[in-house]
Amino acid sequence: MKGLDGRSKRGKLSAVFSRREWVPFGLLLATLIVSASLSESFRDLAYLLRTTTRYMELGMTALTMTLIVSAGMIDLSVPATMCCSATVAALAFHAGLPMEAAIPLGLLTGLACGAVNGLLIAYLNLPSMIVTIGTMSVFRGISQIFIGDKSLGKFPEWFNSIEKIPVFMIGKARFGVTILAFILLAFAFYLVLHKTGFGRKVLAVGANEQAAIFSSVNTRRVKLQLFLLSGFVSGIAGLLTMSRLLLVRYDMNLNSEIDVVAMVLLGGAEISGGNGSIIGTFIAVLLVIVLKTGLIVANVTSDAQMFMMGLILLLSIIIPNIGKLVQGFRDR
Amino acid sequence: MVKDAPVVQAKGISKSFSGVFVLKHVDFDIRPGEVHALVGENGAGKSTLMKIISGVYQPTEGQLLLDGKPVRFRDPHHAREAGIALIHQEPLTFQDLNVAENLYLGHTRSNGKPVINWRELHKKTDELLNSLNVRIRSRDSVRGMSIADQQMVEIACALSQNARVIIMDEPTAALSHGEVKTLFKTISRLKEQGKAIVFIGHRLEEIMQIADRLTVLRDGERVSERMVGEITQDDIVRMMVGRSFKELIVKENVPGDVLALETRNLTYPGKYYDVSLKLHKGEIVGMSGLVGAGRSEFASAVFGVEPAQSGEIWVKGEKVRIHNPVDAMRHGIAMVSEDRSRTGLLTAFSIRFNMTFAILKRVASRAGFIRRKAEAPLVQQYTDYLSVRMRDPEQTVKELSGGNQQKVFIAKWLLTESDILILDEPTRGIDIGAKMEIYRLISDLAKQGKAVLMISSELPEILQLSDRVYVMCEGHVTAELTRQDMTSEKIMAAASTIQGRSAGE
């Protein structure tokens, strides 16, 4: 149960093995082995990459969510922000703007959504969960107001299916824009959370906000920055989703906030804050991808994988805490 | 006085936390119809002893006797059932519920019926409150009640559980003297009813007034047990302070006359009023007073945690505005706060993480990345300077002893190279060895030219270290004493007196 940075290490080797990331990693290996043994196509990297792109978009937002959860908060409005940003970009395009101008507008919308959340949470001291339950309806509502039950599409050719643009190939396996963006973002966020002063402030806000304030950290600003970041990354993810789907509807990624949170918690972040791992989340995103797509290929029904998702989430929390459980029975 | 048999006897109680003994073979008797005061400096072991008697802790050695029979309390609830109630300094009440519910929830279930007979409960509650002669009513909501009233609710709760022993941990700390008067009337009434009372306190006048018997603890040992009628306040002070601090404390600084920090009429209604203070370079200024006198609140105003509502702060001859700790740090003010684990250190993180947490800018590159190469030597330098005993800088702070945690905490602020240091209870809860090291450090820092404001409830360290001392009582500065005319008697008197009146009256 040691985090990445600033936590104790008893010798390098045992430090490596006591890392929280082993739980999702073990689960990932297990599901991979099971799926690969059940299905031929699951051993094909090219196929895997082709089918998993759509989860990478949510995976990106799981990275920012890791930071937010590390700071002791939660952002349930992420998919709604994605939807809202995509909607604004699409509207701007259909209002006559070139796509090149509509994209920054979409990203700005993401930032604006993040700013709304951040201001309410950081400066009015409202609980993040309830605030984002509310803004989740507001943001998606905006999208619904403007496009109703219809869909907006017919984007310029270059914008469609950006994720299919191969950046490089390994054999037949195509590493597209989205996959690489996810990996790059993961690396960037790894640096931010574990190697920068900002990352330390984030962890401190989550571990003990009072102590952070007394250490002259502007905790409100840190919180606002986190939500701005979350909004911005959601904007990127929303635009990528729109590009992949070739259109935007108001129900884009409806109900997937839970998936994002699950990825983060699977990755070993503590919901009470103070501990989060980008590597863990990265592995957890892969794990969710394998569960969601791999098991379909392996002829495991989508119903069963949902059940397993829940089970695995619970297991990943229970396994590292077995020691605490005995104690848990005793005290209050 | 009738010599009744003790209700509770503690025999040879010792308690150690991670190898450090905070109580050593202490005997303590609690008799019905008697108020037994327990006094001693902070860290003398008073609270630990009471927590053992009320079942919060288990003794490492020794035995508890209840009515002469050995007993071992599993948990505080068990002790409560046996009739021992601990009234906390911060009352443990249900803010969202009314008085009757606060009294009876939890232990009325014994009648076996699931439904509460409210009429009966309210009647019983009001009867009980009447017998205590307080103006609280059973339907009142606890939220918004004063601390004094909440204490009454807790006392009433203890009585409703048929408590025979009521332990009060510094009950008067946050009360005004009018409220203290009411409390003492209640205590006398309880005494008449044959309850056994343990009274922990700092204000000696109060103890002389209310207590029958007195036990003095020092460094975890019982120094003395006497009847209050046989002794004077001076005797108590001598027994509490006891050891000769003079030899332990090295003081080498010479105060300069360059003004480092000045406050003018800082006021926060309800917390502190018109606090004006001067602090020079190279000077150690003590701030004495009882818990709840407003000293820490004043300090957090200077450090910007909760700014004062009116008044001015001047740093090095310039008027400054301090809205938050970021401003304070920019003006060269550092504060080692009172509560290490709540507002000081991130105990789950490493020593290295904590020590450089306030100077992230200095150890980070322009892009914000932490440079290990810049960080490691600083950590090394300061852990050496303060001789922090640790395995390595990656060890988590919570694995360290209190004294070493405190050193890390101080080091964290020394690293900011601030010129003004506010130390709030710098030696609370640490052992004597670490205390001496911290005293030496404080003296050394002042010698280097830093201005030190030391808030402390321990008289010896105030007396030995400070060049000047301000004494606060109920939010007001009641005395400013120079090194020549500071005595424990004068400080004690000023700490419990406001404008010629005693706080206990």
Add this chain to the structure above:
Amino acid sequence: MKEARRFVTQNVKEFVTLAFILLIYLVAGVLRPEVLSGGRMAGVVNSVLLWTPLNLTMALGMMMVVIMRGIDLSIGSNVALSAMVAGILFRDHGASLWQGIVVAVAVGAACGMINGFLIAYLRIPPIIVTLGTMNAYRGLTFIISQGKQVTGYELPPGTTDFVAEGVRLGGVLIPWLVVISLLLALVFYLILKYTHFGREVYAVGSNREAAYLRGINCKKTEFLVFTIVGALCGITAMMSASRFGYINPSNTGKGLEFVVISATIIGGVSVNGGKGTVVGVLLGCLLLGTVNTMIANVGIPGTVQLFTYGLIIVTALLVDRIVLSLDSKRRMAQQVAGKEALR
């Protein structure tokens, strides 16, 4: 007069919610006077009434959870699972309606117990547990139903009577569903106000440490609360089958948790625990129901509904914060004044 003022200050939240509801009617009346006319009014009331029962029933449970500083995200899935188990019994085994109800409540309670066990006895944060079981229960629903829905024909006769029939009050038909949920609200009102268990829920949420010291079994209370929420899920499951006339593995109970949490919070249940009343929650549900109904009736396009809905949640939060901070300022001023007077 003094009593009346005290009554108002002690129930500020409820009055604010009530004012909100009246405001919506007022605005609706101004925008479209005909909505509040005799003929339409009955329709409006009926549609508010039909929106309310499922959410109210669930909100009663959620309220207890939130009072104890917890949260239950699994209720929607639990409703689906309990409904589906009963539905399969109806379809494949010809179970009667009453047998189905008993089974649904039992399944719901069992699911609640699992949550309660993990949360109360294993000390895993409620949000994680219920996030996990939310997936697990929904998945299980798919597995046992093999993805197929139980249609109206397969439900026992009389299932939908609970919507179509009811008590007639003046010109308005109050469907049985509404009557049942109101009765439940009454029962919970009594439980929370007059039983040891009910008051202990508040005590544990208000100050767990103090509750423990007074000998309240916090874990058992927490476990029981989640079990009760589970049982309510079973009841809601049958209500849902009656109201919608089918049981669908993916639609039944979908998104219920967010609506219910919103209603609970709007109804004045504090996320910091210890506070909340049945009346407040009832008003919270009525408010959301009114919003949903009026938006349609006033002629605001349905597409604005989600937005308005979110806006109201955020507004309610802000009002809550403002009322609270005004209240604490008033209290502090009183205390300072009191202290000064004593000097």
